[in-house]
Amino acid sequence: MTNFVRIGVIGLGAIGQNLLKAFTAHPEVQVTAVCDLDASLAERTAQPLAASVWTDHRRMLDEVDLDLVYVAVPPRQHHAIALDVIAAGRHILCEKPLALTLSEAQEMQRAAQAMGVVHALNLPLHGNPGVETFHHLVRDGGLGTLRRAELTLVFPQWPRGWQQNPWIGGREQGGPIREVGPHLLHVILNTLGPVARVWAHTEYPTDDPGACETAALGTLELESGALVVVSCLTNVPRPEQVSLTVYGSTGTAGLVNWTMPVSALREAPLESVPVEGAQAAAGTRLVQALVGRVRGTSGDLVDFTIGVRIQAILEAWERSSVVETWVDVAQA
CATH class of the missing domain: 3.30.360.10 (Dihydrodipicolinate Reductase; domain 2)
Structure with a gap:
């Protein structure tokens, strides 16, 4: 039996929905819970995934066993929600920019490093x-x-x-x-x-x-x-x-x-330069790297340290x- 990496998604707008497809396509990933302030959107998203539905991310973190949480809310909310995710001991993937201010981004980086969780920023050009x-x-x-x-x-x-x-x-x-x-x-x-x-x-x-x-x-x-x-x-x-x-x-x-x-x-x-190698979709590359890092093996991610520099x-x-x-x- 596959030991799935259990994912929770907070924020179900266009960006969150896009990466959700990459999560569900990976054979070792299970989208276990979804959360959005729009309850009807959360219900529609969760139904085909057999995921639990939440409008309060804190309750989701308290009540659902998750390995990693994807924070796909607007930038103003990154800081508070990310700190809740990290405090709950969950690995975290966050949308860019990392935060609204540099001080917020630095606090997120310090918290993730202190907790020892995997921390990553969604930058699809990475590894392209x-x-x-x-x-x-x-x-x-x-x-x-x-x-x-x-x-x-x-x-x-x-x-x-x-x-x-x-x-x-x-x-x-x-x-x-x-x-x-x-x-x-x-x-x-x-x-x-x-x-x-x-x-x-x-x-x-x-x-x-x-x-x-x-x-x-x-x-x-x-x-x-x-x-x-x-x-x-x-x-x-x-x-x-x-x-x-x-x-x-x-x-x-x-x-x-x-x-x-x-x-x-x-x-x-200027002339085009041939690109060697298979061009896997950005979401596929990212999810594969996340699975590797959560499992304690290899995975090439853009972490919060780079997010702070940006x-x-x-x-x-x-x-x-x-x-x-x-x-x-x-x-x-």
Whole structure:
């Protein structure tokens, strides 16, 4: 008889539902409990899974035997719910960004480490074969000395069509820098190294003080001294663009459409680079790694330590937008 890894899911919005499919597809995982403030949504989700239904996550933690809990609620609620999960001794997977503030993220990291539970952040680009190919191109592709990098984020509408919810378009929790930024910041940290300081300019709607940014322009200065120029623009008549380009003294490498690697040496045009290996879905990779770590074996995860480093950059970005000058990134 299979000894299932028992999963509880808190938050059943679009993101939570998406990863729920990867959990249910894994032969060693059992989604045992689901929790959402919307009782009817929780009931509909639980019925085909034969999972128990909850609207109070604390009661769920008290009354259901769980190995791991996936926290898929809006960012403002991450801190309190994650601390409850960790205090209950459950392994934890949390959505990004890790928290609403750096201090909250640091407290979550310290609590998870002190309790000795597995702690992970859901960043689907981690382990993606195209992103891994880009990483090797930058490190081993003959680009020479790093000159500059450029991160471009363009969205024809924000929130995107599949993201219609009360918070994703708000200034407190949402916006493209906070929502999409962590994915690419992780790639930058992993490929180019730590960020030392940030300069940012952010534009908000003049008629809605609660709305998130419509545009942003900034610079990340790496500890190496190299610069990453960041350009973000929403609500323009263009297809979505998420790209990262790295310029070296002898070559260029990039990611286009999130995960497609391109490269060129010297003045040659950028060309697609073949990606080797099977491209398993991000959710499949993540769930497999979680199962391994919960069972005490191997599993490549982005842990809360990386989440804190990303949070430090986001906080420096937001602070710089206010003070209109360079802001040092807190050491995490």
